[in-house]
Amino acid sequence: MMLAEMLSYPFLVRALVVGVLVSLCSSLLGVSLVLKRYSMIGDGLSHVGFGALAVATAFNVAPLAVAVPVVVVSAVLLLRLSQNSRIKGDAAIAMISSGALAVGVIVISLTTGMNTDVSNYMFGSILSLSTADARFSAVLSAAVLALFILFYPRIFAVTFDETFARATGTRTGVYNMLIAVLTAVTVVLGMRMMGALLISSLIIFPPLSAMRVCRTFKSVVICSAVDSVACFAAGMLCSYALELPTGPAVVAVNMLAFGAFALAGRLKHGK
Amino acid sequence: MAILECRDATFAYDGEDVLENVDFTLNAGDYLCVVGENGSGKSTLIKGLLGLKAPRSGKIVMGEGLRSTEIGYLPQQTQLQKDFPASVREVVLSGRLNSLGRGLFYTRADRAAAAANMERMGIDDLAGRCYQELSGGQQQRVLLARAMCATKKLLLLDEPVTGLDPVAQNEMYNLIKLINLCDGITVIMVSHDIHEAVRYATHILHLGNRQLFFGTSAEYKQSDLARRFLGGNRT
Numbered sequence: 001m002m003l004a005e006m007l008s009y010p011f012l013v014r015a016l017v018v019g020v021l022v023s024l025c026s027s028l029l030g031v032s033l034v035l036k037r038y039s040m041i042g043d044g045l046s047h048v049g050f051g052a053l054a055v056a057t058a059f060n061v062a063p064l065a066v067a068v069p070v071v072v073v074s075a076v077l078l079l080r081l082s083q084n085s086r087i088k089g090d091a092a093i094a095m096i097s098s099g100a101l102a103v104g105v106i107v108i109s110l111t112t113g114m115n116t117d118v119s120n121y122m123f124g125s126i127l128s129l130s131t132a133d134a135r136f137s138a139v140l141s142a143a144v145l146a147l148f149i150l151f152y153p154r155i156f157a158v159t160f161d162e163t164f165a166r167a168t169g170t171r172t173g174v175y176n177m178l179i180a181v182l183t184a185v186t187v188v189l190g191m192r193m194m195g196a197l198l199i200s201s202l203i204i205f206p207p208l209s210a211m212r213v214c215r216t217f218k219s220v221v222i223c224s225a226v227d228s229v230a231c232f233a234a235g236m237l238c239s240y241a242l243e244l245p246t247g248p249a250v251v252a253v254n255m256l257a258f259g260a261f262a263l264a265g266r267l268k269h270g271k
Numbered sequence: 272m273a274i275l276e277c278r279d280a281t282f283a284y285d286g287e288d289v290l291e292n293v294d295f296t297l298n299a300g301d302y303l304c305v306v307g308e309n310g311s312g313k314s315t316l317i318k319g320l321l322g323l324k325a326p327r328s329g330k331i332v333m334g335e336g337l338r339s340t341e342i343g344y345l346p347q348q349t350q351l352q353k354d355f356p357a358s359v360r361e362v363v364l365s366g367r368l369n370s371l372g373r374g375l376f377y378t379r380a381d382r383a384a385a386a387a388n389m390e391r392m393g394i395d396d397l398a399g400r401c402y403q404e405l406s407g408g409q410q411q412r413v414l415l416a417r418a419m420c421a422t423k424k425l426l427l428l429d430e431p432v433t434g435l436d437p438v439a440q441n442e443m444y445n446l447i448k449l450i451n452l453c454d455g456i457t458v459i460m461v462s463h464d465i466h467e468a469v470r471y472a473t474h475i476l477h478l479g480n481r482q483l484f485f486g487t488s489a490e491y492k493q494s495d496l497a498r499r500f501l502g503g504n505r506t
Contacts, residue, residue, distance in 0.1 A: 035355060150375050157365045160357055161346065167321040168369040168421045169340025215401035216358035 006240050014134040015126045015193060015246070019232050021141035022190035026199075027206035027228030028148050029183050031221050032159045034207045040093050041078060041180065043200035045187045047097035048074045050121050050196035051104035052188075058111040064136055067188045074100075075184035079176060101196075124195030124247035126239075137189045144182045151178065156217055194247040202228065205254035212258075212265030231257050273334045274299045274425060274457050275320070280329035282315045288327070290315045291481040297474070299335060299424070302451045302458045304468035304488075306500075307478035313461045314347070316478065317429055320459070335424065340369050343422030343456075345414050347429040359405070359413050360398040363389055366420030388416040392446065408439025415446065426450065428460040432467075444471055465500050 006012050026042075033039055049071045056066035074096060081092040108118055120128060129137070148155065157165040158175045166172045183203070191199040206228035207220065214220045235250030242249075275297040282290040290312030297303055305313050318324040319331060322339030333339065343366070366388075367381040389395045392412040397405065402413060411431055418426055428447065432440040448471050451458045462468045468475060468488075475491040477484035477500075484496050491497045 153365070153368060153371065153375070153377060156357075156361065157368050160355065160362065160365060163323075163346050164344055164417070165365075165368065166323060167340075167342065167344040167346075168366070169338075170368055211356055215356050215404070216399070217356055217361050218358075220356045 002241060003237070006237070011127060011129065012236075012240070014129045014131065016233070016236060018129060018134050018137045018141075018189065019193060019236065019250075020229050021138060021145075022186060022193075023202055023206075023228040023232040024225055025141050025144040025148070025182070025186040026190060026202040027224040028145070028221060029179060029186060030203040030207040031210070031217075031224055032155055032179055033183060033203060034211075035159050036179075038179075039200070039204050040090060041075070042183060042187055042203040044078060044093035044097040045071050045075055045184050046191050046196045046199045047104075048100040049188045049191045051100035051107075053121055053192070054104035054107045058107050063192070064133060064188065068140070068185060071184040071188050072181050075180040076177060079180045120195075121192070122195050122197050123245060124191070124193050124198060126193060126246045128192040133192075140185055140189055144186055147178065147182060151175065155179065160217070194250065198247045198251050201251045201254055202232075205251075205258055206231070209254075209258045209261035212261040213268060227257055227261070228254075273297065273332075274301075274337055275334065275459075276330075276332040278330040278332065280319060280326040280331055282312070282319055282324060283327040284315075289480060290478065293329070293476075293478070293482045295474075295476055295482070295485040297457060297459070299457055300451070300455050301474055302448070302472045303460070303474045303476055304472035305459065305461045305476045305478060306463075306465050306468055307483070310480075311478045312480050313478055314429070317427060317461060320427060337424050341422055341424065343418035343420070343426040345411075345418045345426070345428045345431050347461075348411075348434060355403055357402045358398065359389065359394060359400055359402055360385065362402050362413055363416045363420060366417035369421055385416075385420055388419045391419070392416040406439070407435050408442060411435065411439070411443055412446070415443075419450070422456070425457045425459070428458065430461050430463060433463065440467075447471070465497075469497070469501070 033041060049067050052067040052070040053063050056063040078093060078096060104121070105118070154170060154175050157170055158172050162172050187199055190202055194202060206224040209227050210220045210223035214223045231253045232250050235253040236246055238244060238253065239246040239249035273296045277293045277295050280293045281288055293316060305316065307313055315324065319326055320339070321342060321344060364377055364381065364385040367377060367384060370381065371377070386395065389398055392415055394409060394412050394416060397409060402410065405413065415431070418428070426447075431447070432443050435443060444467060447458060447460065450456050460472070469492060472488055475484065475486065475488055476482070477491070477496055484491060484494060
């Protein structure tokens with residue numbers, strides 16, 4: 001009943017489609033990111049995305065067309081920084097993300113002034129997606145999904161044991177970069193709906209939940225994907241029924257799911 | 272015929288030589304133990320052989336059509352996360368990555384090879400289990416099966432028995448010797464345990480930031496170097 005009512009609003013259908021795709025992408029990439037101890041990259045990139053969106057709005061250009069390349073470049077930079085330089089990975093991420101946040105806020109206050117825009121960027125807005133945006137997002141997330149599936153054996157090898165993978169001739173640098181770039185694209189696509197401050201939860205919660213219960217890589221990947229999509233749908237339904245902001249509602253459902261998985265894991269594995 | 276030749280290779284980090292003038296030749300079927308104290312350059316040599324680090328001078332030459340990406344490598348036990356979810360089958364299968372070439376997914380032949388190697392290591396009944404829930408000895412056998420998936424000619428083992436209990440250590444040594452003898456696979460093993468090294472290996476390479484000794488185990492036992500390292504109980 002309520003679902004049918006929801007689906008009669010085109011903007012809600014758009015949000016649902018894009019949200020499900022982004023949840024799928026982020027949960028798959030999240031498994032690798034969490035296990036490689038790169039969880040904070042998603043968070044850092046979303047702040048860079050915030051800055052890029054603010055600048056794009058100020059100059060009145062298509063927000064995604066600016067944010068996607070900027071965030072992809074920062075992902076590459078972050079990876080390089082954390083691997084080669086004297087600044088450690090986590091410090092590099094903190095530096096870049098707070099810097100980008102500051103630039104974004106300055107640009108916004110100089111142009112439109114601190115208004116609801118800022119809050120929309122920070123915590124997301126379901127109204128932010130135009131039809132063109134939705135189409136663009138769908139194409140990009142399909143590409144992310146396809147690449148993840150096509151390179152699945154290599155992504156597993158690079159995540160599990162990078163030294164072995166490199167020794168047996170896998171170009172691990174390329175695949176680390178691939179993971180970072182796909183993450184960047186996913187973060188930008190999801191952040192306008194989920195908000196810059198909340199998007200990283202889509203990357204972190206589903207894999208962690210899945211790992212409470214599942215013990216093989218494939219089952220974790222599948223469980224994480226299903227959990228993520230289910231939580232997104234449930235979160236959106238809650239947000240509609242209870243008139244809550246969508247991003248926070250989705251995160252809250254993810255938190256509940258994590259609790260349930262942790263309990264189930266404890267019962268199953270007896271720890 | 273030589274499967275591996277190190278020709279006066281020197282390795283350096285930040286312009287400082289850490290391992291100088293390593294010069295030895297291995298023939299197919301040899302079993303080489305690399306010994307030496309911590310920081311003597313053993314890990315550096317391993318990286319060199321795997322093609323992960325280029326020598327500053329000198330050369331490493333592979334023979335018999337061996338490529339550095341076709342070495343079955345068993346890394347030193349690293350601090351893999353305690354909760355990494357991966358089944359034994361997934362880990363072993365990942366050893367076949369270098370035979371994928373441009374292919375994207377594992378073929379039936381890859382799965383068959385993984386299954387055969389799991390059976391040989393006696394871990395086929397663990398195939399569906401989580402790698403992290405196994406005992407130390409079982410984990411090492413899983414990694415050995417993965418290494419076997421990656422090679423037909425040369426195994427490179429970095430301290431494969433460190434941290435195992437004596438029974439598991441013996442099992443591991445016997446498995447490695449069996450692979451060496453039955454399959455004719457050349458073995459290079461880095462080891463702390465000089466007594467066991469002399470017992471199982473055909474050749475010994477002793478490092479101390481340069482090459483202190485290379486020769487057969489029998490020759491090594493007669494050397495002054497070995498006398499000092501093996502201690503009182505000379506055999």
